Amino acid sequence: MKEFDLIQWICSQASASPTVEVGPGDDCAVLRVGGEQLLITVDQVLDGVHFVLSRDGPAAGGRKAVARNLSDIAAMGGEPLAMVASVALPMGFDDAQAKELYDGMRRIGEQHACPLVGGDISAWNRTAERLQISVTVLGLCRGVGPVLRSTARPGDVICVTGALGAAWRTARHLNFTPRLREGRVLARDYAVSAMIDISDGLAADLGHIAAMSGVGAVLDALAVPVHPDATAACQRAVPGGQPVRHGQTQSLSLPIALEMALYDGEDYELLFTLPPEQADRLLADQQKTRAGLPALQGVPDHPFDVPVSRIGVIRSEPGLFLDRAGRLDAIEPRGWEHST
Amino acid sequence: MKEFDLIQWICSQASASPTVEVGPGDDCAVLRVGGEQLLITVDQVLDGVHFVLSRDGPAAGGRKAVARNLSDIAAMGGEPLAMVASVALPMGFDDAQAKELYDGMRRIGEQHACPLVGGDISAWNRTAERLQISVTVLGLCRGVGPVLRSTARPGDVICVTGALGAAWRTARHLNFTPRLREGRVLARDYAVSAMIDISDGLAADLGHIAAMSGVGAVLDALAVPVHPDATAACQRAVPGGQPVRHGQTQSLSLPIALEMALYDGEDYELLFTLPPEQADRLLADQQKTRAGLPALQGVPDHPFDVPVSRIGVIRSEPGLFLDRAGRLDAIEPRGWEHST
Numbered sequence: 001m002k003e004f005d006l007i008q009w010i011c012s013q014a015s016a017s018p019t020v021e022v023g024p025g026d027d028c029a030v031l032r033v034g035g036e037q038l039l040i041t042v043d044q045v046l047d048g049v050h051f052v053l054s055r056d057g058p059a060a061g062g063r064k065a066v067a068r069n070l071s072d073i074a075a076m077g078g079e080p081l082a083m084v085a086s087v088a089l090p091m092g093f094d095d096a097q098a099k100e101l102y103d104g105m106r107r108i109g110e111q112h113a114c115p116l117v118g119g120d121i122s123a124w125n126r127t128a129e130r131l132q133i134s135v136t137v138l139g140l141c142r143g144v145g146p147v148l149r150s151t152a153r154p155g156d157v158i159c160v161t162g163a164l165g166a167a168w169r170t171a172r173h174l175n176f177t178p179r180l181r182e183g184r185v186l187a188r189d190y191a192v193s194a195m196i197d198i199s200d201g202l203a204a205d206l207g208h209i210a211a212m213s214g215v216g217a218v219l220d221a222l223a224v225p226v227h228p229d230a231t232a233a234c235q236r237a238v239p240g241g242q243p244v245r246h247g248q249t250q251s252l253s254l255p256i257a258l259e260m261a262l263y264d265g266e267d268y269e270l271l272f273t274l275p276p277e278q279a280d281r282l283l284a285d286q287q288k289t290r291a292g293l294p295a296l297q298g299v300p301d302h303p304f305d306v307p308v309s310r311i312g313v314i315r316s317e318p319g320l321f322l323d324r325a326g327r328l329d330a331i332e333p334r335g336w337e338h339s340t
Numbered sequence: 341m342k343e344f345d346l347i348q349w350i351c352s353q354a355s356a357s358p359t360v361e362v363g364p365g366d367d368c369a370v371l372r373v374g375g376e377q378l379l380i381t382v383d384q385v386l387d388g389v390h391f392v393l394s395r396d397g398p399a400a401g402g403r404k405a406v407a408r409n410l411s412d413i414a415a416m417g418g419e420p421l422a423m424v425a426s427v428a429l430p431m432g433f434d435d436a437q438a439k440e441l442y443d444g445m446r447r448i449g450e451q452h453a454c455p456l457v458g459g460d461i462s463a464w465n466r467t468a469e470r471l472q473i474s475v476t477v478l479g480l481c482r483g484v485g486p487v488l489r490s491t492a493r494p495g496d497v498i499c500v501t502g503a504l505g506a507a508w509r510t511a512r513h514l515n516f517t518p519r520l521r522e523g524r525v526l527a528r529d530y531a532v533s534a535m536i537d538i539s540d541g542l543a544a545d546l547g548h549i550a551a552m553s554g555v556g557a558v559l560d561a562l563a564v565p566v567h568p569d570a571t572a573a574c575q576r577a578v579p580g581g582q583p584v585r586h587g588q589t590q591s592l593s594l595p596i597a598l599e600m601a602l603y604d605g606e607d608y609e610l611l612f613t614l615p616p617e618q619a620d621r622l623l624a625d626q627q628k629t630r631a632g633l634p635a636l637q638g639v640p641d642h643p644f645d646v647p648v649s650r651i652g653v654i655r656s657e658p659g660l661f662l663d664r665a666g667r668l669d670a671i672e673p674r675g676w677e678h679s680t
Binding site: 006007009010013014015017019020023024028029031033034035036038040041042043044046048049050081082084085086088095098099102106110113115116117118119120121122123124125126128129130132134136138140 | 346347349350353354355357359360362363364368369371373374375376378380381382383384386388389390421422424425426428435438439442446450453455456457458459460461462463464465466468469470472474476478480
């Protein structure tokens with residue numbers, strides 16, 4: 001069973017509740033608690049699937065388990081509140097390793113005002129079994145957002161923070177910075193209509209927005225920001241060394257670095273949609289900021305230093321397409337699926 | 341590293357926060373959100389440690405993962421609000437099994453008004469690795485409680501719901517009913533001073549209350565309610581077949597069924613302390629209820645059908661003791677530690 005099919009089935013089973021404003025299927029669920037909109041999200045990290053304990057160390061795994069969740073809070077435009085964690089330790093995991101693991105979790109939490117308030121520790125009882133970390137993060141909307149996946153509108157511009165591709169081939173998938181500040185500013189000041197963090201991959205996550213919003217999208221091939229890590233990975237691989245992993249797109253003969261940007265995933269950048277005039281204003285504000293000029297007087301975090309790229313448009317016709325010099329090629333909303 | 345040592349270390353690292361009213365170390369953490377006291381707890385279930393997938397089936401594992409958490413909400417006197425889950429699936433886990441697992445989770449949640457609002461699904465990529473389920477449950481105090489572990493007072497009476505022992509040897513550790521209604525009534529109507537659910541075992545969990553409250557306790561050996569499952573397990577084992585698992589108490593020559601009640605754990609009954617006059621009133625109200633008389637007019641859930649036993653007293657001198665016909669024997673605050 002593919003992860004997404006199962007998730008769709010689970011979402012279809014969800015029952016209505018007066019306290020549940022948003023149920024399963026978005027970056028976070030949204031609950032109404034005492035007049036506040038409470039965000040909740042859970043993500044796990046498995047040794048050998050999401051990181052490699054023997055190579056990366058326990059702190060990196062703990063950090064990633066927390067940071068993945070913080071990225072989900074960012075994608076709703078929220079602020080972190082607190083977190084809990086469960087860990088299933090492999091046999092022979094010692095005191096020092098356990099402390100490193102928790103330090104990795106706690107440090108990234110403290111950087112984002114997200115204290116660890118509870119947990120559960122168990123140990124596997126056979127030597128073959130590996131470390132598993134599950135983290136649940138709570139957040140608050142505090143009057144901004146939540147920004148959903150399901151509310152992109154035809155005519156909206158598609159933008160993305162940062163640059164994409166090859167995160168999994170480097171340490172970026174471990175040491176990325178959750179875009180909490182950026183998500184908050186986008187939700188508060190730029191009328192963002194839909195947002196998601198890129199974990200599965202640009203094409204897959206844009207596919208989530210499109211499917212849940214009932215729209216389609218066209219990406220400009222030249223505008224997709226390819227990360228230098230992806231370019232470097234391709235240069236190392238030439239000639240003929242780098243496998244093209246995503247068979248479904250080989251017929252398009254895309255540059256391998258662009259393939260990586262479209263499909264690799266684990267970038268944890270924010271992918272969002274907004275009306276064209278808001279996109280114009282955002283990009284103009286960013287130019288001013290980079291030129292050292294104040295974008296908005298008296299609003300110190302406005303807009304932010306992370307680059308933003310305008311990469312496409314939302315349209316009513318379904319399907320994802322890549323625009324290469326005016327020619328539209330269909331692309332599949334697929335990425336790197338850890339679980340299949 | 342033993343689980344409890346690691347948890348103590350983690351608790352010692354927790355930093356103060358204005359929104360965190362109770363941090364790690366109790367059945368739930370307590371956060372202040374929009375004027376409400378929000379409870380949060382996480383617990384996991386590992387195949388081969390907390391249940392046996394091939395014997396018990398996926399629904400039983402899912403149910404237990406949720407019910408353990410609901411039991412923690414009960415031990416604070418709270419009401420469930422919502423839950424999220426992460427699952428790490430073994431290779432070859434099929435659609436039908438995945439649906440059974442989620443149905444097991446969702447059904448017990450729905451029985452207690454606790455909808456599943458989000459989740460994360462990953463799959464292991466080696467055949468040796470087994471199912472892991474982690475569930476986080478949120479609850480609300482709604483003006484009652486939270487009842488902590490750290491607030492037992494010398495002179496308080498120790499009581500327990502239900503009967504104890506051999507839960508792990510039967511299906512009771514899988515199909516127990518979380519004592520949500522009972523915890524709520526105790527917190528609201530009987531001035532309960534401290535409460536915990538029995539997961540590690542009576543001696544171990546009473547040890548948690550004693551250590552965190554800075555007190556000691558004396559249990560009446562004849563008053564500890566031994567579950568019929570424990571008695572039956574002993575009868576099957578005689579003569580000489582049933583191993584005594586808890587070596588540290590063999591010198592006391594306790595009846596094996598009492599050993600099971602003290603140390604087996606996984607009973608998920610509520611262990612609580614309260615002033616003697618409140619205990620008298622509770623037990624009198626229960627007698628009236630069992631005799632078919634209304635305990636309190638107009639309060640339909642008062643007190644409740646589950647039996648309550650008065651099993652000991654809290655005192656200021658540290659240490660746990662077992663009173664057998666006036667002779668006090670020290671007992672160790674230990675139980676069944678899955679994780680060591």
